[in-house]
Amino acid sequence: MIEVRNLTKSYSNGEKAVDNISFTVGEGEILGFLGPNGAGKSTTMNILTGYISSTDGSAVIGGVDVLEEPIVAKRKIGYLPEQPPLYPDMTVDEYLRFIHELKKSKLPKNTHLNEICELVKVNDVRGRLIRNLSKGYRQRVGLAGALVGNPPILILDEPTVGLDPKQIIEIRTLIKQLGRNHTVILSSHILPEVQAVCDKIVIINEGKIVADGDLEGLRSRFKTETDEELSLEQIFIKLIYGEGII
Numbered sequence: 001m002i003e004v005r006n007l008t009k010s011y012s013n014g015e016k017a018v019d020n021i022s023f024t025v026g027e028g029e030i031l032g033f034l035g036p037n038g039a040g041k042s043t044t045m046n047i048l049t050g051y052i053s054s055t056d057g058s059a060v061i062g063g064v065d066v067l068e069e070p071i072v073a074k075r076k077i078g079y080l081p082e083q084p085p086l087y088p089d090m091t092v093d094e095y096l097r098f099i100h101e102l103k104k105s106k107l108p109k110n111t112h113l114n115e116i117c118e119l120v121k122v123n124d125v126r127g128r129l130i131r132n133l134s135k136g137y138r139q140r141v142g143l144a145g146a147l148v149g150n151p152p153i154l155i156l157d158e159p160t161v162g163l164d165p166k167q168i169i170e171i172r173t174l175i176k177q178l179g180r181n182h183t184v185i186l187s188s189h190i191l192p193e194v195q196a197v198c199d200k201i202v203i204i205n206e207g208k209i210v211a212d213g214d215l216e217g218l219r220s221r222f223k224t225e226t227d228e229e230l231s232l233e234q235i236f237i238k239l240i241y242g243e244g245i246i
């Protein structure tokens, strides 16, 4: 469904934000995309969604090359960027109608938006100005926007950052639910969350992939003498910071 091949992004200062990374995501899979701050997660997601170009390599989304046919590829993707582009002076309902227009969705507007609002549970705030919403509700509205047009692929950049534990659980439940009929790439700092939600994990550091596979595969790479099962968090710390830190 998603094929990233030898993707590289260099900025004008010569620094490589993403350095020759390759991975694939199968249809219906939820991929956890992990890495410390500055690792290159948002850069990769911005390339996959056609917002910035790559310096080298390719990204193919549902058989369509993002660089060659950006508009066709974008239609297959619902993107929730790190800072969702919400308009604070619009109500939730106005915003979603606006996104429906913007995406030129052919789905019946009222029914489609009702379904989305039901799913992400924003019905009780549909008439409210976005500026007056809590962070948790704003994140749901951003997610609702990503779902407009029913794209089969969702790319979610740190969807739970800044949320409280209850809101995190709610968004996590929602992502799990969405994973039943979408292919999802999810970047996150919250490792237990990724462990709970994702089928597959890619860990990136300084622009390079340092691990790729399912949790069992990652665990077998780090078998301990006591046969203790490492958590994703322990594996992540070993990979990124080495053995000495804890």
Ligand code: ADP
Binding pocket: 011, 012, 013, 015, 016, 017, 035, 036, 037, 038, 039, 040, 041, 042, 043, 044
């Ligand atoms: P992450 O999302 O994993 O925290 P990013 O993809 O945002 O990481 O950033 C990866 C690297 O690229 C960082 O070192 C960042 O400073 C650098 N970077 C991002 N955008 C630019 C830019 N426009 N110009 C130069 N360097 C950039």
Ligand code: MG
Binding pocket: 041, 042, 043, 082, 157
């Ligand atoms: Mg980021």
